[in-house]
Amino acid sequence: MSQIQANSAWVRNIAVSPNRYHRADEPGLVPTWWRANRRFALYMLRELASVFLAVWSLRLLRQLNLLRQGEEAYDTFVAKQRRLPWLLFHISAFSFALLHSVTFLIAAGKGPTLHFMGRKVSERTITAGAFAGWAIASLAVLLALLFGGRGEDT
Amino acid sequence: MASGESITLTATRYSPEADVEPWLQSYVIPYREDMVVLDALNYIKSYVDGTLSFRWSCRMGICGSCGMTVNGTPTLTCASFLRDFFPGEIVVEPLANFPLVRDLVIDMSDFMHKLGMVKPWIIRDRDKPVTEGEYRQTPAQLEEYQQYSQCINCMLCYAACPVYAMEPEFLGPAAIALGRRYNLDSRDEGALDRLKVLATSDGIWDCTFVGECSVVCPKNVDPAKAIQQTKVDTTIDWYKQHLLPWMRR
Numbered sequence: 575m576s577q578i579q580a581n582s583a584w585v586r587n588i589a590v591s592p593n594r595y596h597r598a599d600e601p602g603l604v605p606t607w608w609r610a611n612r613r614f615a616l617y618m619l620r621e622l623a624s625v626f627l628a629v630w631s632l633r634l635l636r637q638l639n640l641l642r643q644g645e646e647a648y649d650t651f652v653a654k655q656r657r658l659p660w661l662l663f664h665i666s667a668f669s670f671a672l673l674h675s676v677t678f679l680i681a682a683g684k685g686p687t688l689h690f691m692g693r694k695v696s697e698r699t700i701t702a703g704a705f706a707g708w709a710i711a712s713l714a715v716l717l718a719l720l721f722g723g724r725g726e727d728t
Numbered sequence: 729m730a731s732g733e734s735i736t737l738t739a740t741r742y743s744p745e746a747d748v749e750p751w752l753q754s755y756v757i758p759y760r761e762d763m764v765v766l767d768a769l770n771y772i773k774s775y776v777d778g779t780l781s782f783r784w785s786c787r788m789g790i791c792g793s794c795g796m797t798v799n800g801t802p803t804l805t806c807a808s809f810l811r812d813f814f815p816g817e818i819v820v821e822p823l824a825n826f827p828l829v830r831d832l833v834i835d836m837s838d839f840m841h842k843l844g845m846v847k848p849w850i851i852r853d854r855d856k857p858v859t860e861g862e863y864r865q866t867p868a869q870l871e872e873y874q875q876y877s878q879c880i881n882c883m884l885c886y887a888a889c890p891v892y893a894m895e896p897e898f899l900g901p902a903a904i905a906l907g908r909r910y911n912l913d914s915r916d917e918g919a920l921d922r923l924k925v926l927a928t929s930d931g932i933w934d935c936t937f938v939g940e941c942s943v944v945c946p947k948n949v950d951p952a953k954a955i956q957q958t959k960v961d962t963t964i965d966w967y968k969q970h971l972l973p974w975m976r977r
Binding site: 596602603607608610611613614617621681684685686687692694697 | 749800890953959960
């Protein structure tokens with residue numbers, strides 16, 4: 575990549591030579607760039623999802639670690655999760671996870687190049703298939719949660 | 729057609745000999761609903777202010793020369809009608825993310841250099857003699873790359889890309905799309921050569937999939953798709969190479 579790097583240095587040289595050329599700033603974006611249109615804002619929200627999911631994952635690791643410390647420690651932790659700030663966090667994390675999943679699956683059609691019966695599978699079909707797979711997997715998880723532990727409870 | 733009506737067009741002005749910073753100048757010109765922004769700029773150039781500089785050529789969305797930022801959106805001015813903005817004001821600025829040469833004219837050298845890096849031409853290990861005839865393709869083979877061959881090098885995708893704005897080292901949407909166009913061409917044998925440029929941290933892996941490049945593309949090339957497909961292909965190839973070497977093509 576030495577050619578690209580050499581060239582970018584050349585661009586920067588232009589930027590500091592306003593007598594010949596003008597570049598508004600050094601390479602970069604104004605902090606409000608994402609407010610230019612709805613798609614940029616959605617992109618930033620999609621990226622922001624990673625922060626919530628990272629915190630949620632750390633919280634899960636803490637929860638798993640507490641399993642080693644006995645029932646009381648675990649129950650105390652779970653009880654805290656029912657407080658309003660944590661509930662708001664969980665709702666936010668779930669919303670962001672949903673947003674990330676939807677935007678990821680919408681984009682899924684752009685990734686693979688698939689062929690079926692000698693013909694290229696369209697982007698729309700791949701996306702529809704991804705959503706169908708997601709719906710089936712979600713339904714399976716929901717059924718497992720609702721009915722999976724019934725035998726043990728009774 | 730409306731007659732006697734006028735519209736205000738504001739354009740970026742910058743003269744490297746006289747100005748430290750670009751500035752905006754407004755022109756009030758006659759409005760016709762069949763005029764495009766490029767027509768308005770040419771009207772200004774011909775009848776109002778001959779010093780206004782901008783780049784254009786074909787006036788029909790083929791040459792890719794007249795790309796500018798119109799009311800904040802990178803667009804071909806020959807395909808952008810005044811009626812879509814009337815009676816509001818139109819603000820025409822140069823394409824973002826490129827050095828400004830004069831008024832609405834940007835320096836495209838960086839793009840031209842990167843375009844050359846992906847070798848956007850058919851590479852053959854061995855050219856067959858003319859006597860053996862032409863390189864033939866089936867319609868299916870043509871369909872593989874045809875979408876990406878529609879690129880007119882207008883650079884709207886670079887102006888729309890926040891990654892390119894942040895990291896000028898980024899190879900950029902159009903160059904990657906054109907690299908993929910030739911990699912998918914059944915007549916081409918230069919894919920490995922191009923992947924040395926495409927499959928790098930300054931190439932496809934710099935893209936965070938904002939997707940705006942495909943939104944502004946006037947020819948529906950969908951560079952974001954080309955980048956994601958190349959990511960998938962190179963990832964599969966990496967796994968084949970390291971985990972399943974016997975499956976590698």
